[in-house]
Amino acid sequence: MPYDPSDFPPFAVTVDLVVLTVRRHALCALTVRRGEEPYRGQWALPGGFVRVEEDLVTAAARELAEETGLGTQDPGSTQAGVHLEQLATYGEPGRDPRMRVVSVAHLVLAPDLPAPTAGGDAGGARWTPVARLLEGLDEQATERLAFDHARILADGVERARSKIEYSSLAAAFCPAEFTVGELRRVYEAVWGVALDPRNFHRKVTGTPGFLVPVGGTTTRQGGRPAQLFRAGGATLLNPPMLRPEV
Amino acid sequence: MPYDPSDFPPFAVTVDLVVLTVRRHALCALTVRRGEEPYRGQWALPGGFVRVEEDLVTAAARELAEETGLGTQDPGSTQAGVHLEQLATYGEPGRDPRMRVVSVAHLVLAPDLPAPTAGGDAGGARWTPVARLLEGLDEQATERLAFDHARILADGVERARSKIEYSSLAAAFCPAEFTVGELRRVYEAVWGVALDPRNFHRKVTGTPGFLVPVGGTTTRQGGRPAQLFRAGGATLLNPPMLRPEV
DNA sequence: TTAATAGTGTCTGTAAGACACTATCTA
DNA sequence: TAGATAGTGTCTTACAGACACTATTAA
Numbered sequence: 001m002p003y004d005p006s007d008f009p010p011f012a013v014t015v016d017l018v019v020l021t022v023r024r025h026a027l028c029a030l031t032v033r034r035g036e037e038p039y040r041g042q043w044a045l046p047g048g049f050v051r052v053e054e055d056l057v058t059a060a061a062r063e064l065a066e067e068t069g070l071g072t073q074d075p076g077s078t079q080a081g082v083h084l085e086q087l088a089t090y091g092e093p094g095r096d097p098r099m100r101v102v103s104v105a106h107l108v109l110a111p112d113l114p115a116p117t118a119g120g121d122a123g124g125a126r127w128t129p130v131a132r133l134l135e136g137l138d139e140q141a142t143e144r145l146a147f148d149h150a151r152i153l154a155d156g157v158e159r160a161r162s163k164i165e166y167s168s169l170a171a172a173f174c175p176a177e178f179t180v181g182e183l184r185r186v187y188e189a190v191w192g193v194a195l196d197p198r199n200f201h202r203k204v205t206g207t208p209g210f211l212v213p214v215g216g217t218t219t220r221q222g223g224r225p226a227q228l229f230r231a232g233g234a235t236l237l238n239p240p241m242l243r244p245e246v
Numbered sequence: 247m248p249y250d251p252s253d254f255p256p257f258a259v260t261v262d263l264v265v266l267t268v269r270r271h272a273l274c275a276l277t278v279r280r281g282e283e284p285y286r287g288q289w290a291l292p293g294g295f296v297r298v299e300e301d302l303v304t305a306a307a308r309e310l311a312e313e314t315g316l317g318t319q320d321p322g323s324t325q326a327g328v329h330l331e332q333l334a335t336y337g338e339p340g341r342d343p344r345m346r347v348v349s350v351a352h353l354v355l356a357p358d359l360p361a362p363t364a365g366g367d368a369g370g371a372r373w374t375p376v377a378r379l380l381e382g383l384d385e386q387a388t389e390r391l392a393f394d395h396a397r398i399l400a401d402g403v404e405r406a407r408s409k410i411e412y413s414s415l416a417a418a419f420c421p422a423e424f425t426v427g428e429l430r431r432v433y434e435a436v437w438g439v440a441l442d443p444r445n446f447h448r449k450v451t452g453t454p455g456f457l458v459p460v461g462g463t464t465t466r467q468g469g470r471p472a473q474l475f476r477a478g479g480a481t482l483l484n485p486p487m488l489r490p491e492v
Numbered sequence: 493t494t495a496a497t498a499g500t501g502t503c504t505g506t507a508a509g510a511c512a513c514t515a516t517c518t519a
Numbered sequence: 520t521a522g523a524t525a526g527t528g529t530c531t532t533a534c535a536g537a538c539a540c541t542a543t544t545a546a
Contacts, residue, residue, distance in 0.1 A: 011257050013337070239488075473498085
């Protein structure tokens, strides 16, 4: 099959970002307000075109930096808590009414950040609890996301929920140094359940290499001072943390 | 951002297929021989261009049918044992020396099939043990796959290996009706380990909804007649099957 | 008979779930 | 003091891993 340009139809390739964080005990996603048709004025996931010379994950990191100022280095990196990975690709013919767009969605897990600065071409950006964005996914909810972004968001949330079961990825939602209680509240927010603090403590501190004590303590959560940890080298949690009510 | 064609660079979008099966106690992948440059004469994963009006998973199913005669219905379907799902997308600028190609890889799990019929434009097709295709992934192995297909295959194999831990997907490698021993040999081939037959039997028959007895028996594996089962409705295995030596 | 696979039962160690109890901070 | 969170210990139960033993076929 020689690569005659007439052989293949032209596609636009974009990256869309599911940027998740935990704010006030709720899992939140970054949304931007659309400035043009279609879906003008509606909220959407941040994203943009992939450039000619650019790798997919590089494009995702660039869009993330433009939208939030967040920096990542390599795919899978957990520098400063920020994690970026490819999620899935969406290419249904009618998903964009104007032309054929294939979007490679990426998942970003970030610690709680200051209110997003809409640095890019977006008309506004904010954190929205995913529960509100995903309620009544089938019907026309009031806060319905543009395009098929509700489905993309749902896939990203499900990926995050399942990945923290067997990996140390939940630490990506925490600052560089965090307490066991703060990590537990991340699990509770992402899964939407309550976990037993004692059993959780035993599980995460008993897994070798999962948490590394940094030496200090903090009382920023109130109560007795808690030890500070950072994420250890062990990225796999075996046996996994069990998600209740599955 | 108005969709002026000059705004975005032209991409070709293809689907590549990681088709896995278990033959003679070995995990094998479907490979086709390339008829043109680059990589002429080398083995590669089957694949092809996505058509204008075609969904990504539809394109993957079409390529699969053209290449093997295998039929699937919906994504995630387990009809006649065949399973098809999206794997990941590969779009590094230099991955195809001729032009910018973004490939959406898909993973197919199929029962043991007759020798593949190279029905498509491929110069030949065969099953190759993945162990041989992946050995010395970094160096220039003798049986090196074209493009970045060795990495795509490695990602597909890893996906299959991890998914059978917590799902009933291993049944996709079996015929519609199978015995507990045949299912165990699938796990052993995919993971490359030996499992205790007694503990395996207890695990899979003790999980409600995982296996459904069909009533008959078979002696096609030799020895005492074994009950025949089909995959049950329970697609999630909780607690998961533990992969040894991880 | 032997050799193969199928299937049941039993023991042991690990770990999860439930929860009592103590420790140390702020208000 | 009360009330919050941190952290340890204990008991029970579930289940994986190891393995003895029986069952039923083919050669």
